[in-house]
Amino acid sequence: MTTGRVVVVGGGVRSGKSRFALDLALKCGTRRTFVATAQAFDDEMKARIARHRAERADRFETVEVPIELSESLRRLDTEVVLVDCLTLWLSNLLLRGDEEAQIDRAVEELVDVLGRRRFHVVVVTNEVGMGIVPDSRLGRVFRDVAGRAHQRLATIADEIYFAVLGTVLRVRPNVNEVRRRP
Numbered sequence: 001m002t003t004g005r006v007v008v009v010g011g012g013v014r015s016g017k018s019r020f021a022l023d024l025a026l027k028c029g030t031r032r033t034f035v036a037t038a039q040a041f042d043d044e045m046k047a048r049i050a051r052h053r054a055e056r057a058d059r060f061e062t063v064e065v066p067i068e069l070s071e072s073l074r075r076l077d078t079e080v081v082l083v084d085c086l087t088l089w090l091s092n093l094l095l096r097g098d099e100e101a102q103i104d105r106a107v108e109e110l111v112d113v114l115g116r117r118r119f120h121v122v123v124v125t126n127e128v129g130m131g132i133v134p135d136s137r138l139g140r141v142f143r144d145v146a147g148r149a150h151q152r153l154a155t156i157a158d159e160i161y162f163a164v165l166g167t168v169l170r171v172r173p174n175v176n177e178v179r180r181r182p
Contacts, residue, residue, distance in 0.1 A: 003117075003118055003119070004028070004079075004080070004117055004118070004119045004120035004121060005028075005120050005121075005158040005159060006114050006117070006121050006123070006153075006156050006157045006158050006159075007021075007024060007120070007121070007122045007123070007157065007158065007159040007160075007161070008122075008123050008125065008150075008153055008154065008157045008159070008160045008161070009021040009024070009122060009123070009124050009125070009160075009161045009162075009163065009168070010124075010125045010126065010127045010150065010160070010161070010162055010163070011126070011127055011162055011163030011164055011168075012126065012127060012130075012163070012164065013126065015163035015164055015165070015166065016163045016166045016167070016168055017124055017161075017163035017168070018084055018085075018124055020161065020163060020168045021082055021084065021122045021124045022056070022082065024122055025060075025080050025081075025082040025120075025122045026059060028079065028080035028120040028122070029078075029079025029080040029119070029120060030079065031078045031079040031080070032059060032060045032061065032078065032079065032080045032081075032082070033060060033061050033062075033063055033076055033078040033080070033081050033082070034056055034060035034061070034062045034063070034081075034082050034084065035063050035065050035069070035072060035073070035081055035082065035083045035084070036049070036052075036053075036062055036063070036064045036065065036084060037065060037066055037069065037083070037084065037085060037086075037088040037089040037092065038064075038066070038084075038085075038088050039066045039088075039092060060082065061078075063076075065089075066088075066089070066092045067089075067092055067093065067096065069083070069089050069106075069110060070106070070109045070110045070112075070113045073110075073113050073114070073117070073121075074113055076119065078119050079119055079120065080119055080120040080121070080122070081117075081119055081120070081121045081122070082121075082122045082124070083121065083122070083123045083124065084124040085123075085124040085125055085126060086123050086124065086125035086126075086146075086149060086150075086153070087125050087126040087128065087146050090103060090107075090142065090145050090146055090149060091142060093106060094138065094141065094142055094145065100141060100144070100145055103145050103149075104145070104148060107145075107148070107149045107152055107153075108152070110153075111152050111153060111155070111156055114153075114156060115156050123153065125146070125149075125150060125153075126146070127150070127162070128142065128143050128146050128147075129143055129146070129147045154172075157172060158172075159172055159173065160172040
C-alpha cells in the first residue's frame with residue numbers, strides 16, 4: 001500500500017535543488033531519513049559530507065548508501081525519505097564497473113521499490129543532458145543512463161520540480177493538470 005508522494009527535484013549544480021528538496025522533505029513528516037549516495041574519495045569531499053551531515057543532524061537520520069539504494073529503501077521505517085542524489089548513485093554504479101543494462105535493471109528495481117513505498121520520498125538528481133555531447137565514452141554512457149533513469153522515474157512521480165538559476169519551477173503537476181483535477 002502506498003501512502004506517500006514521489007517527488008523528483010532536478011536541475012544543475014548549485015541551482016537550488018537540494019535546498020528546495022530539503023525544505024520540502026521537512027514539511028512531509030517528523031520521522032525523516034536522509035539517504036546520501038555520495039562517497040568521500042578525498043579530504044575535501046569528506047569535509048563536505050561531514051558539514052552537510054552536521055547541518056541536518058537534528059532533523060534527519062542519515063544513512064549513507066552509495067550502491068545498495070533499493071535494498072536500503074525497502075528496509076526503512078520512516079515518514080519521509082530524501083535521496084540525494086540519484087545521479088551520484090548512477091555514477092557510483094558506473095565507476096564500480098556496472099554495464100548500462102545492469103544499471104537500467106537497477107533503476108527498474110528502484111522504480112518498483114518507490115512504487116511500493118510506505119513513505120513520502122523526495123529524490124534529488126542532476127540534469128546532465130542539456131549540455132554538449134561528452135567527449136568520452138564514460139561521459140556519454142553516464143548522460144544516457146541518467147536520461148533514461150529520469151524518464152523512468154518521471155513515470156511514477158507525483159510531483160516534478162526543475163531548479164535553474166536559483167529558481168525552482170514546478171513541472172508536474174502543471175497548470176493544466178491542476179485545473180483538470182476534481
